[in-house]
Amino acid sequence: MNYHDTHFHLDLMPSPEETARLIEQQKIYTIAVTNSPTVFFYTEKLASDKKYIRPSLGLHPELVAERYTEVNQFVQMISRTRYIGEIGLDNHNKVPADYKLQKKAFEKIVLACADAGEKILTIHSRRAARDIIDIVGPSFPGKIILHWYSDTEAQLQKAIKNGYYFSINHPMLHSKTGEEIIKKIPIERLLIETDGPFTKRGDELFTPLMAGDIQKELASIISTDNTLSDCEKIISDNFERLLGKDY
Numbered sequence: 001m002n003y004h005d006t007h008f009h010l011d012l013m014p015s016p017e018e019t020a021r022l023i024e025q026q027k028i029y030t031i032a033v034t035n036s037p038t039v040f041f042y043t044e045k046l047a048s049d050k051k052y053i054r055p056s057l058g059l060h061p062e063l064v065a066e067r068y069t070e071v072n073q074f075v076q077m078i079s080r081t082r083y084i085g086e087i088g089l090d091n092h093n094k095v096p097a098d099y100k101l102q103k104k105a106f107e108k109i110v111l112a113c114a115d116a117g118e119k120i121l122t123i124h125s126r127r128a129a130r131d132i133i134d135i136v137g138p139s140f141p142g143k144i145i146l147h148w149y150s151d152t153e154a155q156l157q158k159a160i161k162n163g164y165y166f167s168i169n170h171p172m173l174h175s176k177t178g179e180e181i182i183k184k185i186p187i188e189r190l191l192i193e194t195d196g197p198f199t200k201r202g203d204e205l206f207t208p209l210m211a212g213d214i215q216k217e218l219a220s221i222i223s224t225d226n227t228l229s230d231c232e233k234i235i236s237d238n239f240e241r242l243l244g245k246d247y
């Protein structure tokens with residue numbers, strides 16, 4: 001059984017090359033998200049001789065206001081990889097003009113992904129799940145992962161109905177609301193993420209090397225009918241199914 005991390009900012013680690021080497025050595029499937037098209041090339045290069053690291057083209061919602069001009073570049077680069085993210089919307093403490101621009105960028109990106117087909121998207125949805133779900137819709141021709149979901153139960157249920165996946169990280173497992181959300185998600189939609197280096201365990205930055213610990217902890221929270229190892233296996237199988245032929 002291989003572990004996985006569907007949302008990790010490899011390029012923002014203190015030593016990305018060393019971290020990449022360890023990920024490959026430990027065979028942890030990693031979706032290495034990026035925050036803008038101009039920085040994608042570095043991660044693409046880091047991943048070029050690696051089986052387990054998948055470079056992901058992104059435009060972080062909180063950077064859209066200053067980097068809106070990169071949206072066209074994003075669309076032009078879309079065929080370079082199957083993996084898309086970090087993208088999304090963030091409506092936490094945002095002025096209306098900023099959020100409006102985010103929506104415009106997100107709509108263009110989602111449309112380009114739908115046209116391309118078979119993309120795997122890892123999406124940020126803080127205080128914006130309703131708009132995300134409206135834009136992505138119920139029959140997106142690709143795979144949708146809502147990363148670090150924290151919005152309402154009504155939107156959660158809609159996202160589940162639409163077939164989206166949810167990637168779970170350490171802070172979610174250690175907050176009451178996070179745990180409540182996790183327990184409402186069907187087991188076959190759960191995936192693991194670290195969101196390192198934005199998350200820490202004590203003083204240690206999270207990396208995919210710790211994804212197995214998150215998976216074990218998640219299994220212990222959700223196991224009722226299944227044994228722990230069955231739960232872990234189901235979560236790993238989810239990732240294998242997500243990638244399909246690219247696993």
Ligand SMILES: [Zn+2]
Nearest residue numbers: 007009086195
């Ligand atoms: Zn992130």
